[in-house]
Amino acid sequence: MRRPHLFTAIASALLLMAGNTAYAQNNTTQPIDAELSALISELNLTGNPAKGIQIPSIQSPKAQLGMKLFYSKTLGGDQTTACVSCHHPVLGGGDALSLPIGVGSVNPEVLGPNRVMKKDEMVSVPRNSPTTFNVALWKQHMFHDGRVKRLDKYSISTPDVKHDQGDPLAGDNLVQAQARFPITSMEEMRGEYMKGSYNQTLRRGLTERLQDNWEKSFRVAFKDHDSPIRDVVNEQNVSVAISEYERSQLFIKNSWSEYVEGNTQAISEQAKRGAALFFKTQANGGADCASCHSGDFFSDEQFYNTAMPQIGEGKIAETKEDLGCYSITGAEDDKYQFRTPSLLNVEVTGPWGHSGAYQTLEGVTAHMLNPKKAVRSYDMGQLKQKGIDLEHTRKHTADALMANVDIKPMPNQAKQDVKDLVSFMKTLTDPCVKSRECLSPWIPDQNSNDPDNNMLHGLRKAGQRL
Ligand code: HEC
Ligand code: HEC
CATH class of the missing domain: 1.10.760.10 (Cytochrome c-like domain)
Structure with a gap:
């Protein structure tokens, strides 16, 4: 028993000198x-x-509210699309299409390769949906062209302001800043709703829709039971909640x-x-x-x-x-x-x-x-x-x-x-992203509380749940 022991000791000493933990764990050199x-x-x-990056838990109250909002058509101008229309966890955090389809789909509930535009209409969203997985890890730029950009510790530039100026409403992080824009895109979510109005006016309009039925969910998530409703159910808190949900998708x-x-x-x-x-x-x-x-x-x-x-x-x-x-x-x-x-x-x-x-x-x-x-x-x-x-x-x-x-x-x-x-x-590849079961914390249960019965749960094709 002595010789192998001594041999191992010498071998590991040598390997430690090489500074390589890989060798130390097993001997396939x-x-x-x-x-x-x-x-x-x-x-x-x-x-x-x-x-060094703080990742929220999907179980946190804000992420839970954010998940409902992410799946809710109430934020889609014409109430046919939700964020999840183009970013479903089972579809790799995207939509499995070359180019996404927002408003104008034949069946808004169908997501993935079977999602098609209404007859004779061309796909109008010009770029591929990036994954929402691991979005918390971006430190400088969001979007394919970086139009949401961190300028310094305190400020973020967005399409609402001039290039390279800080947007005072961008929020605390890039994901929150980004989440305020899909609802303003005509092709993605807005359609003809409040056509011609400023982004911020539109956001207020959409948020007003939430005030009737979502008050309790917002008060629970933001632990605020006393402030006037407009200080709790507002567009800033919508983007905070959605971004907490997205940022919890760490794979x-x-x-x-x-x-x-x-x-x-x-x-x-x-x-x-x-x-x-x-x-x-x-x-x-x-x-x-x-x-x-x-x-x-x-x-x-x-x-x-x-x-x-x-x-x-x-x-x-x-x-x-x-x-x-x-x-x-x-x-x-x-x-x-x-x-x-x-x-x-x-x-x-x-x-x-x-x-x-x-x-x-x-x-x-x-x-x-x-x-x-x-x-x-x-x-x-x-x-x-x-x-x-x-x-x-x-x-x-x-x-x-x-x-x-x-x-x-x-x-x-x-x-x-x-x-x-x-x-x-x-x-x-994190094995979790290939498992419906492992992803289930990020997918609302069909029977979960849906404040205004407007959640999009997604079908692979008519009659087949995603
Ligand atoms: C119609 C499809 C569609 C819908 C609906 C949609 N997105 Fe997207 N999303 C896209 C496309 C396309 C891009 C890339 C656009 C670009 O870079 O020019 C994108 C980009 C993003 C990004 C940036 C990711 C990165 O790597 O920089 C995030 C995050 C995101 N979307 C979240 C959301 C949220 C939150 C919502 C709902 C409020 C939403 N999306 C609704 C298609 C969609
Ligand atoms: C000069 C910088 C650069 C180098 C070198 C480079 N890439 Fe890329 N890669 C990019 C950029 C930028 C894109 C996105 C381009 C676009 O979509 O227009 C990309 C896209 C990709 C994609 C598609 C990812 C997606 O989500 O769509 C893959 C896969 C990829 N690169 C792999 C590689 C591999 C493998 C190599 C080496 C053989 C490589 N890249 C070398 C910059 C680079």
Whole structure:
């Protein structure tokens, strides 16, 4: 019994000297693990993107109220849509469509791939619904073009004020600031309701609807039983509650974080090869993905032109194109730039890209390895969603190639690279996001109290609950 004991002691001493906890936990000293371990320490990865960020519990009274509001059509101008129409937990915190459908759907209760616009109407929302999972982790920018932006500790810029000025009504955090805008969008939730009025007048109008039936729920959530009703049921508290619900959607426990914490068995050999490609610079034979998808959150929150194909109507009504950040800043260099998405749970957040141009993770990954080649061979056949104008798609898909593209194709690519990268990105999936049961705290029970009987519970198709 003595020899193995001594051997283990020496081995662990050596491993401690190497400073690598991965070896200490089990003895699979594969060269790839050593390589990854070096990258992990060089890039300061910890496996925990939520460090130092306060995450509310879904059980907190405000998050519970926020959940009801998130699912309530009362906040939709024409009372057909709710936030959940485009951001359902079972649909990866999005809607599983390339381009979302807000007002004007055939059956507002149907969510996901079967959701369609009324006959002969085109899909009018110009960009893909991003996931609400892990939104609490954004520190600087919300939206694909960053139009909600943190300026400093105390102020946030929003579309209600001039670019780069603080919005006094933005609230305490980015998610709260963002939550005040979907209700103002005609295509998403507003329809023709209070057409032409200022955003703030509209918000007050919508909030008045809540005052008859929601008073008790608000008083309980905000622990305020004495103030006049307008100080409790108001648009600020609506956005506070909704944002607490969204911010409670933290899904960051995945096999990659286990690996970073030292369990070398947590991911497959193929995923390890993919990880090495992902994190290594091109000079070292990698794909350099982590230069933008950096840190434990896999985003640097900056903006780039990756020449992602544009599909649909585009953001600019006159020209039907989408110029990304340029529309916010007016700076020529910002054309076609979009925010680096986080890749946590990316497996379940498709279709991918700011307009949902890619239907497979393999497709968008091949794009990231060589945008020019991918755009030239972009297959419009993958766009099965009805109501997307292929004429504009054809016209604008290659536009971004004319500007400065920020991705250099990786030299010496092998067919296997896409598969390995995808295998790695799948290790970023928190198993909870694939389980209806695990997600159930974020989905209101059909029989739960619904203050004005206007909640949208969602169907996969007529008669089939989501
Ligand atoms: C019709 C579909 C639709 C509805 C309804 C909708 N959204 Fe969205 N949501 C989107 C789209 C599209 C974007 C991206 C727009 C952009 O970046 O230009 C978005 C962006 C967001 C973001 C930003 C995420 C990020 O990564 O920056 C959050 C958070 C969000 N929505 C929450 C909400 C809330 C809260 C509501 C209800 C008040 C709501 N959404 C209603 C489609 C929708
Ligand atoms: C120069 C910065 C940059 C580099 C390098 C980069 N990306 Fe991206 N990535 C982005 C941006 C920006 C987007 C969003 C573009 C858009 O939608 O217009 C994106 C989108 C994606 C998406 C789609 C995510 C979603 O939610 O739609 C995936 C997957 C992805 N990148 C993976 C990779 C991989 C794998 C690599 C390395 C081969 C890589 N990226 C390299 C900036 C970068």
